[in-house]
Amino acid sequence: DSGVTQTPKHLITATGQRVTLRCSPRSGDLSVYWYQQSLDQGLQFLIQYYNGEERAKGNILERFSAQQFPDLHSELNLSSLELGDSALYFCASSRDWASDTQYFGPGTRLTVL
């Protein structure tokens, strides 16, 4: 158990809908990362937050957004969902923005029908 929690574990929804994925980092970690794991793209970095502020953006679609709250949990919002958004979404956390070791949560499996 890495100490990173993600909810829900599974999510099934329809095209065009909007969903919110939630992540709680390890105790004491200030930085949160979101990654997408899909069969065709592999594991890709989406976005990073540090202590409530966006730190870096990767291959994140404009339909996707995220935020980190004062209690350091983070939410990833996915809107106007398409079939191709079906994937595993992982959250990871690290002690601070400069830490090179990230600890991953169990993931949320999103299925868009």
Next chain:
Amino acid sequence: GDSVTQMEGPVTLSEEAFLTINCTYTATGYPSLFWYVQYPGEGLQLLLKATKADDKGSNKGFEATYRKETTSFHLEKGSVQVSDSAVYFCALNNPPSGSARQLTFGSGTQLTVLP
């Protein structure tokens, strides 16, 4: 940009066989290198890491040495067990000064160990 190339799987071995999973990288500067493991139905677990040239990371009988001259970080284990069956990901972290440390992953190698 940075990239990681892993040997293609799947890899199938008998129990107690020797394991090597090749990983090479392309990056400027001095990245940190990692191996993560994903067991069926679970998230990624950090297996080992190395942060500078000639460092050897080790954990649970797995080892990998950071070879800057060959830009490689091959994963090895002397005697695999059925419980080692999983997907193994090589990754690097190479931020420009002051930038975020997102991970760049290889495509993953599926390992199956037969009893």
